[in-house]
Structure formats: C-alpha cells, structure tokens
Amino acid sequence: MSEAISAVDHDDHSHGPAKGITRWLFTTNHKDIGTLYLWFSFSMLLIGGVLALIVRAELFQPGLQFVSPDFFNQMTTNHGLIMVFGAIMPAFVGLANWLIPMQVGAPDMALPRMNNLSFWILPFAFGMLIATLFSEAGGLNFGWTFYAPLSTTYAPDSVTFFIFAVHLMGASSIMGSINIIATILNMRAPGMTLMKMPMFVWTWLITAYLLLAVMPVLAGLVTMMLFDIHFGTSFFNAAGGGDPLLFQHIFWFFGHPEVYIMILPAFGIVSHIIPAFARKRLFGYDSMVYAVASIAFLSFIVWAHHMFTVGMPLAGQLFFMYTTMLIAVPTGVKVFNWVSTMWRGSMTFETPMLFSIAFVVLFTIGGFSGLMLAITPADYQYHDTYFVVAHFHYVLVPGSLFSIMAAVYYWFPKWTGKMYSERLGKLHFWFSFVGVNVTFFPQHFSGLAGMPRRIPDYALQFADFNMVSSIGAFIFGFSQILFLFVLIHGIRNGKPAAARAWEGARGLEWTLPSPAPYHSFTHPPKVTDDEAHA
Amino acid sequence: MQPSAQQTQIRTTVKKLCLIVVVMCGFVVAMVPLYDLFCEITGLNGKTGGRYTYDPATTTADKSRMIKVNFITNTNDGMVWDFWSEKGGMRVHPGELRAVNFYVKNTTDKVMVGQAIPSVVPTAAAEHFHKTECFCFGQQILQPGEVMEMPMRFIVGRELPNNVQSINLSYALFDVTESFQDAAIATGGG
Numbered sequence: 001m002s003e004a005i006s007a008v009d010h011d012d013h014s015h016g017p018a019k020g021i022t023r024w025l026f027t028t029n030h031k032d033i034g035t036l037y038l039w040f041s042f043s044m045l046l047i048g049g050v051l052a053l054i055v056r057a058e059l060f061q062p063g064l065q066f067v068s069p070d071f072f073n074q075m076t077t078n079h080g081l082i083m084v085f086g087a088i089m090p091a092f093v094g095l096a097n098w099l100i101p102m103q104v105g106a107p108d109m110a111l112p113r114m115n116n117l118s119f120w121i122l123p124f125a126f127g128m129l130i131a132t133l134f135s136e137a138g139g140l141n142f143g144w145t146f147y148a149p150l151s152t153t154y155a156p157d158s159v160t161f162f163i164f165a166v167h168l169m170g171a172s173s174i175m176g177s178i179n180i181i182a183t184i185l186n187m188r189a190p191g192m193t194l195m196k197m198p199m200f201v202w203t204w205l206i207t208a209y210l211l212l213a214v215m216p217v218l219a220g221l222v223t224m225m226l227f228d229i230h231f232g233t234s235f236f237n238a239a240g241g242g243d244p245l246l247f248q249h250i251f252w253f254f255g256h257p258e259v260y261i262m263i264l265p266a267f268g269i270v271s272h273i274i275p276a277f278a279r280k281r282l283f284g285y286d287s288m289v290y291a292v293a294s295i296a297f298l299s300f301i302v303w304a305h306h307m308f309t310v311g312m313p314l315a316g317q318l319f320f321m322y323t324t325m326l327i328a329v330p331t332g333v334k335v336f337n338w339v340s341t342m343w344r345g346s347m348t349f350e351t352p353m354l355f356s357i358a359f360v361v362l363f364t365i366g367g368f369s370g371l372m373l374a375i376t377p378a379d380y381q382y383h384d385t386y387f388v389v390a391h392f393h394y395v396l397v398p399g400s401l402f403s404i405m406a407a408v409y410y411w412f413p414k415w416t417g418k419m420y421s422e423r424l425g426k427l428h429f430w431f432s433f434v435g436v437n438v439t440f441f442p443q444h445f446s447g448l449a450g451m452p453r454r455i456p457d458y459a460l461q462f463a464d465f466n467m468v469s470s471i472g473a474f475i476f477g478f479s480q481i482l483f484l485f486v487l488i489h490g491i492r493n494g495k496p497a498a499a500r501a502w503e504g505a506r507g508l509e510w511t512l513p514s515p516a517p518y519h520s521f522t523h524p525p526k527v528t529d530d531e532a533h534a
Numbered sequence: 535m536q537p538s539a540q541q542t543q544i545r546t547t548v549k550k551l552c553l554i555v556v557v558m559c560g561f562v563v564a565m566v567p568l569y570d571l572f573c574e575i576t577g578l579n580g581k582t583g584g585r586y587t588y589d590p591a592t593t594t595a596d597k598s599r600m601i602k603v604n605f606i607t608n609t610n611d612g613m614v615w616d617f618w619s620e621k622g623g624m625r626v627h628p629g630e631l632r633a634v635n636f637y638v639k640n641t642t643d644k645v646m647v648g649q650a651i652p653s654v655v656p657t658a659a660a661e662h663f664h665k666t667e668c669f670c671f672g673q674q675i676l677q678p679g680e681v682m683e684m685p686m687r688f689i690v691g692r693e694l695p696n697n698v699q700s701i702n703l704s705y706a707l708f709d710v711t712e713s714f715q716d717a718a719i720a721t722g723g724g
Contacts, residue, residue: 110544178551186543212554220562232713235566238651239610239708246569250562313578313657 016518025120028112029518030097035415036119037094038408042484044086044126045401049477051079056439056473059466062458072456073141078133080144081162084262085169086126088396091404092265093118093176096204098415100180102509102516103198105189105525110182118175125168132158143454145255148236148247152228159229163222170219177208177215184208189508191527195289198507199282202289203268206296210257210264213300217254221247245310252303260299263363263395264292266403267334270356273410274338276504277353278345284337291330291337298327308379317376324374328367335364350502351425355406358398358433366394369444384454387447393440397476398433405432405483412487413501417515418494424486431479438472507531574661580653582703585671586664588689595630596692602700603690605634613709614641615648615676629692636669636684638707640676647714648674650705659701662691673710 017023017032027033054075058066067075097115101108109115133139137157142150151159184205188197197205224247227233234240236247267288275282282288304312304320312320338360347353369391373379382388405428413419442465447453451462458466497514508531512520537545573581604623609615616639626632640646650670654660665671669684676682690701 111548174555178548181551182544182547185547186540209554212551213558216555216558217562217565220559220565224566238706239649239710240713241651243569243573246566249569250565253565313576316578 034098074139200268362398390443413497420490435476
C-alpha cells in the first residue's frame with residue numbers, strides 16, 4: 001500500500017529504540033511511554049482486582065470468615081484508590097500517548113521529556129500508597145472518598161504517605177494533561193481543523209481541561225488534611241471552628257468532574273470502534289462534540305448530589321437534582337448517536353465491537369441507575385447502599401474498563417503488528433460480560449433492600465444476592481488472566497496484521513504500517529476527507 | 535538555535551495551561567473563606583455568629599410572637615465531661631434579652647480543656663439567633679472534678695421569619711486539651 005510507505009520518513013537519521021532497560025527508563029517516545037502506562041495500569045488492575053476478590057470472598061457468606069473488619073476497610077479503600085487512580089486513569093493516559101500523536105499526524109507529544117517524568121513518578125506514588133498496607137501504623141481504612149474526620153482525626157498514621165501519593169498522582173495527571181492539550185492544539189497536521197479531529201482526540205482534549213481544573217483542587221484538599229493532621233489547623237475540625245462538611249464539598253467538587261474524566265475518553269473510543277465495525281461514518285459527529293463539552297461543563301455544578309443526606313436546604317437539593325438530571329440529555333444524545341451509527345450498518349462482531357456494544361448497553365444501565373440516585377427523595381433511601389455500589393461499578397467496569405479493553409483489542413494490531421486470536425478474544429469478552437453482570441446486577445437488589453456499603457458482615461436476608469455476586473466476581477477476576485494470556489499469545493504467535501487492520505477503520509493511524517514505526521509522521525501527512533473525524 | 539514557530543506556540547500554550555493550574559490552586563485556597571462567608575450569609579450550616587452588640591434603648595420585645603427555644607447538649611466522641619443546661623427550653627418573645635445557664639463537670643482526675651460548638655436548626659433561624667454572652671466564645675479549663683456554671687444570654691431577632699415557631703440550639707462539647715497544650719507550648723505560655 002503506497003499510502004503506508006509514504007508515511008515512513010526515509011530521511012530520518014534517528015534510530016530505533018535503545019536496548020535494554022534504559023530504553024524504558026529514559027524514553028521520550030510517545031509509543032514507549034504509552035506502552036509503559038498501559039502495562040502499569042494493567043498491573044494495577046490485577047492488584048486492585050485481588051483486593052476486590054478479598055472483599056468478595058469475605059462477603060460470600062454472612063459473618064466474619066477471613067478478615068477483620070479493619071482489614072476489610074483497608075481492602076475496600078485501597079481497591080477504590082488503586083482502580084480509580086492506578087488502573088483507569090493511567091490506562092486512558094497510555095491510550096492518549098499511543099494514539100493522539102498518530103491520530104493528529106504529529107511526530108510525538110509536544111513535551112516528550114515531561115512525558116517521561118509524568119509516567120515515572122506514578123510507580124513511586126503507587127509504591128508509597130500500597131506500602132501503607134504493610135505499615136505498622138495500619139493501612140488506609142477510610143474509604144476511597146477519605147472523608148474527614150475519618151481521614152484526619154481518626155486516620156492511621158500512614159495517612160501521610162497517602163497524602164504524598166495523591167500529590168504525586170496529581171502532579172503526574174497535570175503534566176500529562178498539559179502535554180496532551182499542547183499536542184492537540186499545536187501539532188495537528190495541516191488541514192485537520194478542530195471539527196475534523198477524531199472523537200478520541202476531542203474527548204481527551206476536554207478531559208485534559210477537566211483534569212487541569214480539578215487536580216489542583218484535590219491537591220489543595222489533601223494539603224489541608226496534612227495541615228489539620230500535623231500543623232494544628234482546623235479546616236475540617238469542628239472543635240477548632242472548621243467544618244467537616246467543607247471537606248465533602250471540596251472533595252466532590254473534584255470528585256464529580258473526576259468521574260467524567262474516567263468516562264469521556266471511553267466515549268471517544270467507542271465512537272471510533274462502532275463506526276469501524278458498522279462500516280458507516282459516526283452519526284452526528286458535531287452533536288457528539290457538543291455533548292461531550294456540555295457534560296464537561298455540567299460536571300462542575302452537580303457535585304452536591306453525592307451529599308443529599310448531609311442536611312441541605314430545599315433550594316440546594318432541587319438545584320443539584322435538576323442539574324444532575326440535565327446530564328442525561330447530552331448523554332442520551334451520545335447513546336442515540338451510537339445506536340444510529342449501527343442502524344442499517346454492515347455490522348460484524350469482532351472482539352472490540354463486542355466490548356463496545358456491551359459498553360453502550362451496560363453503561364446505559366449505569367446511567368439510568370444514576371438518574372434514580374439523582375432523585376433527591378429516593379436518594380435518602382439509596383444513599384450509601386449497595387445500589388450506589390452497583391451504579392458506579394456499572395459505569396466504571398462495563399463502562400470505562402470495557403472501553404479500555406475494546407481499545408486494546410482494536411489498536412492491538414497497530415501497536416504490535418500482530419493480530420490477536422479472535423477466538424480467544426471473544427472467549428475473554430463473554431467471560432467478562434457474564435462475570436460483570438453476575439457480579440454487579442444483584443447488588444442493585446441488595447441495595448434497594450437496604451444493604452449498606454462498606455460492611456464486612458451483613459444481615460441474613462442479603463446472603464443469596466451476595467453469594468451470586470461473589471461467584472460473578474471470581475469469574476470476572478480470573479477472566480482477566482485470560483486477557484493477559486490473549487495479549488501475550490497475540491504478541492508472540494499472532495498473524496501479521498495489515499496496515500489497515502480492520503476493513504472499516506478510519507483515521508490517520510491506519511495509514512501507518514503495522515506495527516507503527518518507532519518514529520511516525522516526522523513530516524505531517526495530508527489529511528484527506530476520508531481519514532478525517534474517524 | 536532559534537526555537538521553531540511550533541515550539542513557540544507550544545510554549546505559549548503551556549504558559550496558559552500553567553495559569554489555569556495556578557488559578558485553580560488559588561480557587562481551592564479561596565474556597566475555605568468563601569465557604570465560611572456563604573454559610574454566614576445563608577446560615578446554611580447552622581453556625582451562629584460571634585458576640586452580638588445591641589442598643590437596649592431601640593430594641594423592644596415583640597409581644598405578639600412567642601418562640602420556643604430548645605437547648606440540646608451533646609458531648610463529642612471521646613469527651614467524658616458531663617454537660618447539661620438548667621432548662622430544656624424556654625418561651626421567648628423576639629427582641630427580648632434572655633439568659634440561661636449551662637453547666638460542665640470535669641469527671642476525670644486530669645486538668646482538661648473543653649470547647650463548645652453551637653448549631654441552630656432550622657438553619658433559617660441561625661442568622662437571627664444573637665448571643666450577647668456565650669461560653670462558646672472561649673474555651674473552658676477545668677480542674678479535676680470541677681463544676682463550672684456558664685451563662686448564655688441571647689436575643690432572638692425580630693426579623694426571624696414568621697414560619698419559624700421553634701428553634702433548637704444544640705451545643706457539641708469537644709475535648710481540645712491536646713491542641714490547647716500544643717498552642718500553649720507554641721506561644722511559650724503554660
């Protein structure tokens with residue numbers, strides 16, 4: 001294919017990757033750093049998964065079987081923190097590193113050295129976080145939302161390590177976001193106007209702005225905790241004139257945009273994959289862009305819907321209820337567009353497409369349970385029950401995580417030059433799909449029946465639902481070992497992949513040979529209408 | 535070597551983005567006083583104001599209205615003092631100055647310091663509940679076994695919304711011995 005050959009730059013005197021470990025330590029190559037991010041997040045997924053399985057093993061039956069309540073709390077806390085900050089977020093940053101320069105026709109990220117730094121502080125941050133589990137002071141046990149005073153007055157001494165770990169993660173995210181925005185705004189190939197950008201690039205541009213806006217808020221919050229714990233201030237201490245509720249307001253001012261940070265890039269990914277396997281253009285590209293932008297804006301004015309039960313005036317409850325429900329409008333636009341893209345398309349169901357369709361269906365379920373939670377009077381019943389657990393796992397696991405898996409399968413041939421085994425990939429999909437639903441669907445019922453979250457023991461009437469849920473969790477957990485096997489098997493034994501590995505794939509990255517050369521687009525490519533906004 | 539046009543553009547973008555980060559850092563610092571101000575204006579978290587000064591000549595009682603004021607005393611987790619009020623509640627007219635006594639007893643054999651934090655429900659009444667004298671304005675240092683009588687004088691403002699018929703004033707008593715000692719050491723006092 002001539003287009004593939006012309007994209008390789010023969011005048012380039014730079015060489016391939018360095019040999020050995022230093023390649024990975026000192027690399028400034030966006031593809032290497034993307035790979036590092038992805039493997040890092042996969043290892044975090046496995047660690048966070050083990051913690052989740054300890055939780056589910058304890059909840060298999062009522063009563064205390066395996067762990068003490070305090071250790072149980074440490075498991076839920078670290079599971080949440082590791083999955084949110086260690087698995088989902090770095091995976092999206094890794095995908096951004098791999099894909100954004102190729103999709104906008106740039107040779108690399110705008111700030112390659114900072115890129116190296118933003119990855120390499122992460123292992124230290126998570127090393128510090130996970131080390132607290134083994135500390136004499138006791139592991140973090142205050143929930144991933146670390147509400148004061150649980151995380152200040154009543155926290156184990158290891159909380160200081162947690163604070164510094166969060167600072168490092170925040171620094172990493174801020175640097176990564178600056179890099180992504182600078183790349184997208186300045187390094188697009190000539191002819192790629194903003195409204196011709198691929199959806200993944202659009203969603204990441206908006207996500208990066210969200211990160212820039214809220215990561216300093218998170219850093220400020222943990223800094224206030226640090227001062228309360230060590231320097232005698234009383235930001236969150238009522239006895240000294242502070243207010244523990246202030247903590248929740250600041251946390252959720254960060255936290256709500258944060259949950260969209262974890263889903264917007266997923267929207268971008270499925271907006272690539274569904275058109276590719278429906279062999280149609282994305283339906284309603286412009287409305288997709290506006291929908292993402294409106295969701296991002298709305299994310300800043302809904303935070304208190306996480307705190308309906310703290311005692312808010314009626315006006316506040318109504319405001320946060322209505323704005324929250326408003327988010328369903330742009331989200332509905334997106335789901336409508338994905339379905340319309342599939343409508344009368346020539347669909348095939350390869351693994352990435354299966355994950356993407358499951359994403360649309362299951363994320364929508366998670367969205368609807370979110371709408372139920374948005375109804376203030378109903379939330380008084382659901383608050384802090386397993387219904388909430390079911391809701392956010394439906395948007396995060398078959399939502400964000402499935403989209404990441406879909407992306408890995410979809411771009412796997414471009415990254416490695418090999419094709420994974422479709423049969424194994426589908427097997428992985430079906431195990432994951434069944435596992436995730438068996439795990440989380442019963443939690444809706446136990447939640448509606450009143451089972452509180454974050455408890456190691458529960459009343460007998462919840463026993464059956466919990467047993468089903470635990471069985472599902474182990475199916476889902478072990479099917480990720482299969483995922484690892486599919487990837488390694490594909491890298492080692494996969495058949496060579498074509499430059500345009502999927503028949504319906506569009507976008508500049510597919511004009512490059514597979515695997516993508518170490519240095520690509522050293523001269524800007526020509527953006528044809530055909531490859532624009534894939 | 536001169537930076538290329540693209541590098542210059544990237545630098546400009548990065549500078550703008552860093553500005554966003556700095557502004558958001560400023561925002562989170564400003565959030566603390568803004569939150570306090572917001573609560574003070576709206577009375578949202580039920581906090582009452584500081585010492586109230588008024589002119590007895592111009593403040594008259596509104597005899598047409600009667601408000602029930604209830605007093606609730608709590609001790610926070612870990613605080614072992616006894617804490618009670620002489621009355622569970624009283625009926626007052628808006629605009630009249632009234633007094634009630636609260637008591638604390640240090641039930642331990644150590645010198646301890648307590649701090650009471652008030653909260654008013656309904657929150658709409660918080661900004662109209664004025665205290666001319668309150669033990670919550672300061673901290674109480676009690677010797678082992680000591681009992682202290684603590685007067686509180688208050689006026690329910692005449693501007694209290696008409697739909698409010700009763701007010702709950704709740705005090706939570708905190709043990710602040712540790713931070714008091716830290717502060718005393720820091721200031722060189724004893």
